[in-house]
Amino acid sequence: MKKDHPKLSVRRQFTLLSLARSTLYYQPCGESAENLKFMKIIDEQFLKTPWYGSRQMARHMQREGHKCGRHRARRLMRLMRLVPIYQEPKTSKKNPEHKVYPYLLKDLPITRPNQVWCTDITYIRMQRGFLYLVAIMDWHSRKVLSWRLSNTMDAGFCVEALKEALATYGPPEIFNSDQGSQFTSTDFTDVLKDAKVKISMDGRGRWIDNRMIERLWRSLKYECVFLNTFETGREARQGIGTWIAYYNEERPHSSHGLMTPDEVYDNRKPNMKLAA
Incomplete structure (x- = not known):
């Protein structure tokens, strides 16, 4: 991880976090190691092609050699709140x-x-x-x-x-x-x-x-x-x-x-x- 920005004081950085103390101990949500790997690939690809739906994303994954079908791609994209730009905006x-x-x-x-x-x-x-x-x-x-x-x-x-x-x-x-x-x-x-x-x-x-x-x-x-x-x-x-x-x-x-x-x-x- 990169160092904090040198121009920001410790107090300023703490203020920017704006967190209750209890929330500092949240643990990340979990998925299988394979699903986390797929989510990383989907996240990066979606930034390049935000019009990809689950069908096209599954095709991309398969072309890259990953065993990820449309139903799996759709579940992971929903979990990640990724919605193609041409659809009704159901971002949640x-x-x-x-x-x-x-x-x-x-x-x-x-x-x-x-x-x-x-x-x-x-x-x-x-x-x-x-x-x-x-x-x-x-x-x-x-x-x-x-x-x-x-x-x-x-x-x-x-x-x-x-x-x-x-x-x-x-x-x-x-x-x-x-x-x-x-x-x-x-x-x-x-x-x-x-x-x-x-x-x-x-x-x-x-x-x-x-x-x-x-x-x-x-x-x-x-x-x-x-x-x-x-x-x-x-x-x-x-x-x-x-x-x-x-x-x-x-x-x-x-x-x-x-x-x-x-x-x-x-x-x-x-x-x-x-x-x-």
């Missing part, structure tokens, strides 16, 4: 008993921080197992406002991340998510209602609305997760926390030219260093 399983809210972003220009926030969950591979990562992002600036890791897919870690973002930055006007059970749960939506936030949920054919946070996942995996071999939840949290601090504070976002997400969110000029 819906709960038919949960209320689904209307989509509010059609033809809406998003031009300022705290106008719209969004969220998503991704799979984080470990040396022996895997974890799930949720992030809350400001749509306009692309700033990561909060995040949490978990070894389960219940709504609890998503609620914790949402509460932290609201407490730190105040409420947005609109909060947009997919229709996954974590985000339609009353535990999650009640927090938004109490904060007087309008709730928006992606509908059929709206996978494109997740593109900015999908780009975050792509960058995180290529620049952090794939370059490190996280063995414990503590290592994963430290490594991801350091990378997210770099992403927010130092990494210019393509949508904003030379400006970082922090600079756009805070309406600051870019920190330009004059050549000697």
Whole structure:
């Protein structure tokens, strides 16, 4: 694992983790050694070809010499929350008993921080197992406002991340998510209602609305997760926390030219260093 970013103090790095002490001891989810190997291959291939469904992914695996049929590929992709971009955006399983809210972003220009926030969950591979990562992002600036890791897919870690973002930055006007059970749960939506936030949920054919946070996942995996071999939840949290601090504070976002997400969110000029 790479060393923590030198510009971040120990207190700053601990703050970025934003974790209850009990969560530091989560163990990664387990699968067989063969399935973990297949999940690593699927994860890397899906970043290159996000239109691959289970049938095409199984063909890719078989061409690479792996005994992985379509049913196995489909189960592992569901476990990893990988959904081809051409399908309805079922990035997490819906709960038919949960209320689904209307989509509010059609033809809406998003031009300022705290106008719209969004969220998503991704799979984080470990040396022996895997974890799930949720992030809350400001749509306009692309700033990561909060995040949490978990070894389960219940709504609890998503609620914790949402509460932290609201407490730190105040409420947005609109909060947009997919229709996954974590985000339609009353535990999650009640927090938004109490904060007087309008709730928006992606509908059929709206996978494109997740593109900015999908780009975050792509960058995180290529620049952090794939370059490190996280063995414990503590290592994963430290490594991801350091990378997210770099992403927010130092990494210019393509949508904003030379400006970082922090600079756009805070309406600051870019920190330009004059050549000697």
